Amino acid sequence: MAVHKIRVLVVDDSILFRTVLIKSLEQDPYIEIAGYAVDSYDAFEKIESLRPDVITLDVEMPKMNGIEFLKKLMPVNPYPVVVVSAMPINALDALEAGAVDFVKKPVVKTPGDLQEFIRELISKIKIASIARIGNRRPKIQQAPAEQEKHRESTQSPSTGIARDTKKDRTVSQERHERLIRKLEQVIDNTQRTRRTIESRDPGPRRDIEKQSGKQSHVPRVSGTRQAKSKLTLVAIGASTGGTEAILKVVQGLPADFPCVLVVQHMPAGFTKMYAERLNRHCKMSVKECEDGDRIEPGRIIIAAGDFHMRVEADKRGFYVRSQKGDKVSGHCPSVDVLFNSVADVVGDSAVGVILTGMGADGAKGLLKMRMAGCYTIGQDRESCVVYGMPMVSFNIGAVEKQLPLDHICSELVKYYHTSSNKDEKQ
Template sequence: MGFDTKKIRVMIVDDSMLARRIIQNGLSRYPNIEVVGEAFNAMDARKKLPILNPDVMTLDVEMPGMNGIDFVKEILPIHPIPIILVSSLNLRVFDAMAVGAVDFVRKPDGTEGNDRFIEALANKIVVASCARVRRPPLRPVASNNRITSLPLKMGVAPTDVIIGLGASTGGTEATLEVLRRLPANIPGMVIVQHMPPGFTQMYAERLDRICQMKVKEAENGDEIVRGQVLIAPGDKQMRVVRNGTRYTVSCMPGEKVSGHCPSVDALFLSMAQNVRCRMVGIIMTGMGSDGAKGLLEMRKKGAYTIGQDKDSCVVYGMPMVAHNIGAVMQQASCENIAGVLVRHLSGSHL
């Protein structure tokens, strides 16, 4: 990265000494990362944080005393530091994301080695060091805290539309901001959110509880239908397949595309290639360029394309690249994307 050799200063917070050793030893192999200190619980971290002044914190979600979620809520208003959660397969990770954590990585469960875990963590630390920390909302989103969704005029809106959406770092909450504002009768949506396996099902279930439409983790062969959102499984490439006038998804293990599996480019390129009805493509917060190339191909095939704007992104990478290559027709904040989409579907931009 040019001539800047400044290391990313990392603080590890975990009640397990073994976990701290694994993370410390693993990260020591990366010349651009320096572990500046450790803490064994939230209280210890609270004391050491102002002294160590790290660039990024890794945080265990489940700790005795104050858990990771309450700690994120307490610490971010005082120290707006990018926090990466280190979590077992646990729904609580999304509660911590909702109150301002930047990203998360899955703890190794013994079925695979620590190397992949450390590689994923190191990559996320680099991304987090560039992230814009979003302060926790006054009232976190809960399943009983619905907002009024925007009405979609059925008479005007075309019924033959497929909406594709892609997001990465910061996307779990940004995507929720879009979906919770959309009505139950939204045209069929397909979504790639970069996320480890297992978490995509939990994420889909969380969205299903909060949003008006049905949301599920996609299975191979699922049909794309109005009123339903399909989330790509965490370890499979999801592509749109045309069967006459019907559209289904293919969810298969495969090579990484644009550095990811699932990949936004894999989804968007399949839409550009196979979809014969109207299309909308939405690209949201995330590091890198996954989805930009695919979104441009969708636009060339007549799709209406929306990119999240810089100010509302945790990381303005993917939408920036898409915008710079001419793939984005309309930029909007994550709070306003739903309005732009509904106005387009209702005919004002057709």
């Protein structure tokens, strides 16, 4: 059976770097180089003729930079784009303009540096190929009826060019099925972990004992759950698509809202710039995590790249530790590390939120938070760029309430008010 590969358009003005990318990417059995473009104008022409599945985009280019290219492309003809940039500010601008993800352009000192960069780029290309971009639905998440609809030819409103979506940005069913099997394996492993935890602590088990691994039996909440105690902090985890999703959640929180701790999968050097950007849009104060930061109302703390963030407590209250360590659940910083510490140290006065992202980081930790009495929220399928981390969390019973992205901020504020009212009555 022939493998239908991911067709990639490489956009880069550097002949040397473009050649390295093309030769490296085409070594992967699931990637095919559809073509290349030497600048943004060339890319616009090539997109219409080549119909790639994914675009890799350099930001620093002559004539029209990658950011301006995205701003013109995405509103009228959205494609999954992975940006390659050496500058944090450019990468963040690209994400804001609609790119799915970014990879830091390497400073190559050894062959290993280039190999690591290529591995990361290939991984993110594969994730981008199943991402939800605009009205484009990832095939991995479609029912057969929906897939049948997408076999019909549609028309681009901006160009009037008819599209055969059977050929347009498709990825092989075989590859989709492999990804699904991998996610199912993660779910099975996490369910075994859940059963082990339950056997050690039968108390919270009553809340989810009907689950038996079937999401239809997992107790959910229709309205805002009543707080058991005053809200102390909110812990948020995200990956692919998370930078903009996090902004939508936190920018509407009031200035005196309880502390928010955030783990977004992002490399060192980028999280500080991201925190500064969030700070310009939020009523709360936003900063990159430093070891020993106190957990106080009005603060949003972003885990630093390459550092795990944990919650600890002393006589003065709660604070965070920021420490280097091995990857957990495939990442550093890891959402699971944060969520596990919140469950252990803070308990039912916290809320856990899992947002868009590939993989399963955060699912086990969110389940542990729910079993500790925390209110847990997951982003729904329709609003996710990649419905991976929230899907695994939902399927194992870690998510108490699933919501569209646009509703999560208001849900947190409502929950905070119920917790404040409860505290006043006591």
